[in-house]
Amino acid sequence: MKQNETRSNIMYLVVPCYNEEEVLPHTAQVMQDKLNRLIQEKKVSYKSKIMFVNDGSKDKTWSMIHSLCQQSSFFSGLSFSRNYGHQSAILAGMMAARAHADMVVTIDADLQQDIEALDKFIACYQNGCEIVYGVRNDRNTDGFFKKITAGIFYKFMHLLGCNVMSNHADYRLLSKRALDALAEYKEVNLFLRGLIPTMGFQSDVVYFDVKEREAGTSKYTLQKMMKLATDGITSMSTRPIQIITIMGFLVSLFSFCMIIYCIIDWFSGKNVPGYTTSLVVSLLMGGLTIFSLGIVGEYVGKIYLEAKARPRYIVESFIWKEGEEEEIDSDGNTCG
Ligand code: UDP
Ligand code: MG
Numbered sequence: 001m002k003q004n005e006t007r008s009n010i011m012y013l014v015v016p017c018y019n020e021e022e023v024l025p026h027t028a029q030v031m032q033d034k035l036n037r038l039i040q041e042k043k044v045s046y047k048s049k050i051m052f053v054n055d056g057s058k059d060k061t062w063s064m065i066h067s068l069c070q071q072s073s074f075f076s077g078l079s080f081s082r083n084y085g086h087q088s089a090i091l092a093g094m095m096a097a098r099a100h101a102d103m104v105v106t107i108d109a110d111l112q113q114d115i116e117a118l119d120k121f122i123a124c125y126q127n128g129c130e131i132v133y134g135v136r137n138d139r140n141t142d143g144f145f146k147k148i149t150a151g152i153f154y155k156f157m158h159l160l161g162c163n164v165m166s167n168h169a170d171y172r173l174l175s176k177r178a179l180d181a182l183a184e185y186k187e188v189n190l191f192l193r194g195l196i197p198t199m200g201f202q203s204d205v206v207y208f209d210v211k212e213r214e215a216g217t218s219k220y221t222l223q224k225m226m227k228l229a230t231d232g233i234t235s236m237s238t239r240p241i242q243i244i245t246i247m248g249f250l251v252s253l254f255s256f257c258m259i260i261y262c263i264i265d266w267f268s269g270k271n272v273p274g275y276t277t278s279l280v281v282s283l284l285m286g287g288l289t290i291f292s293l294g295i296v297g298e299y300v301g302k303i304y305l306e307a308k309a310r311p312r313y314i315v316e317s318f319i320w321k322e323g324e325e326e327e328i329d330s331d332g333n334t335c336g
Contacts, residue, residue: 014093
């Protein structure tokens with residue numbers, strides 16, 4: 001790109017929503033106001049849109065998105081056939097927006113991520129970045145448990161040699177070029193925070209403040225958080241299996257030394273002491289074996305899922321311009 005030349009700037013905001021009826025009206029208003037301002041300041045094209053992805057909500061989220069789309073062509077919506085999870089919702093939104101947008105920004109529905117940071121994201125894009133990562137300034141709005149577990153998770157990921165950015169959630173800009181590259185990745189075991197940095201491209205970081213949730217409660221249950229963490233580890237690194245191999249080798253070495261020690265003791269006529277020792281050793285070994293099997297099983301399970309290559313999500317409906325519904329395939333491409 002030549003210096004001072006502005007890049008095409010149709011921006012799509014992709015907003016995953018799971019049971020967000022409490023916060024959605026406010027979010028839609030704030031996002032629409034922001035988009036209007038960006039258009040007036042000529043930072044983004046008037047063709048820009050806000051795309052809500054309904055991740056199988058059980059409340060009124062989808063009917064609200066439906067009426068928003070009818071009120072204004074700023075809004076568009078996509079609805080899953082069931083709850084597939086945050087990562088799939090973001091991916092589906094990005095893949096659907098890819099056909100129309102020059103850049104896509106993914107942002108949560110609860111307005112915790114400072115929407116005013118969008119200007120900085122767009123500036124980085126105009127400076128030639130294909131990917132811009134949003135990184136939170138602090139974790140003050142998180143509870144004690146989330147702070148601790150997130151800290152451990154990122155430390156562990158770095159220990160395993162994974163290239164994940166600490167405190168980067170999924171507030172992120174991807175250019176059309178980066179989206180096209182992302183579309184080539186067909187994996188079912190999805191962890192975008194780890195996957196996207198592996199694509200390379202010129203990138204930058206934008207720091208933003210995290211606020212309290214505007215309304216409603218967190219949709220990330222402990223179970224969903226644990227799934228994200230195991231998906232993250234198993235999709236990015238096979239080092240846990242290497243650790244098991246090393247552990248197995250060390251235990252074997254120790255056992256071999258113990259065998260020699262016992263044989264020498266036996267020949268020198270000593271009684272080999274040991275009810276407690278053998279109980280402790282066999283319990284320890286049993287525990288280690290089952291734990292190791294579990295880790296290997298995680299990977300085998302993931303291979304099983306990848307081998308089946310089922311669709312990562314099923315889009316039930318897709319609303320484009322005012323009230324117009326189109327058929328869409330599982331990769332977010334319109335068929336009609
Ligand atoms: N979300 C989703 N599917 C889910 C869980 C969450 O699309 O199964 C969305 C949710 O609506 C929100 C975003 O993911 O827009 C982040 O969720 P939340 O704010 O509840 O997570 P937290 O900020 O508490 O980590
Ligand atoms: Mg949140």
